[in-house]
Amino acid sequence: MISENVNRVKQAIEKKCLECGRKPEDIKLVAVSKYFGIDAILQVKACGIDNFGENRAQELTLKFDRLGDSVIWHFIGTLQKNKVKYAVRCAEFIHSVDSLDLLYEINKKAESFGKIQKILFEVKTSEEESKSGVNSEEEIFKLAEEAKKLPNIRAIGLMTISPLTEDEKLVRKSFSYLRNLKEMLKRNGYDYLELSMGMTSDFEIAIEEGSTILRIGSAIFGQRDYSKDWRQI
Numbered sequence: 001m002i003s004e005n006v007n008r009v010k011q012a013i014e015k016k017c018l019e020c021g022r023k024p025e026d027i028k029l030v031a032v033s034k035y036f037g038i039d040a041i042l043q044v045k046a047c048g049i050d051n052f053g054e055n056r057a058q059e060l061t062l063k064f065d066r067l068g069d070s071v072i073w074h075f076i077g078t079l080q081k082n083k084v085k086y087a088v089r090c091a092e093f094i095h096s097v098d099s100l101d102l103l104y105e106i107n108k109k110a111e112s113f114g115k116i117q118k119i120l121f122e123v124k125t126s127e128e129e130s131k132s133g134v135n136s137e138e139e140i141f142k143l144a145e146e147a148k149k150l151p152n153i154r155a156i157g158l159m160t161i162s163p164l165t166e167d168e169k170l171v172r173k174s175f176s177y178l179r180n181l182k183e184m185l186k187r188n189g190y191d192y193l194e195l196s197m198g199m200t201s202d203f204e205i206a207i208e209e210g211s212t213i214l215r216i217g218s219a220i221f222g223q224r225d226y227s228k229d230w231r232q233i
């Protein structure tokens, strides 16, 4: 049952917050709805969740055209330049900005939609080859500096995906790297508020390490059926 899942996740967040002296209301829960349909999203929404995350521009567009602004959309996947217009049209937050090219394109499309696009920079915090994201401090500073100059961009934080491993130490290292990077940016005048980190398997560690946005999918919706055609939602 979806409502039981949501309650279980909410309780786990509260418990962990209590343990480490944080306030649950300082943490935004984004329900990652990729591969799940409108009915499931509405069930989650009925449990008081307003933020939903999608990782493919076309799937996001399809759901946005059904649900519009009745929920808050987060684009969390790898973004190709030619798909930027879809993400900007639908998403209040884009979590996955990792190049100047993408930044400029988002600014351009945001201008054409007459909106200020909130973005986060995705940072590569592990050695995994498959992971995308900015992978040097120099690069993140360059992005932060450019973002400041772009009128239709508002950079609000950093995002990462932890390495796929059972080794809790490596996961923690990845999250604490992101937190330290945020603090370093702050000392240099880029005062970002948000740390988007923590998924089903590691959100408790992420809370301990300072996460402000959790992106949780399967703990809420159940296992994803990757053979399912997402157009049939």
Ligand SMILES: *Cc1c(COP(=O)(O)O)cnc(C)c1O
Pocket (backbone or CB within 6 Å): 032, 034, 055, 076, 077, 161, 199, 200, 201, 215, 216, 217, 218, 219
């Ligand atoms: C799918 C996805 C999630 C959620 O994953 P779960 O393990 O199901 O919680 C979070 N972040 C990103 C970027 C994703 O693609």
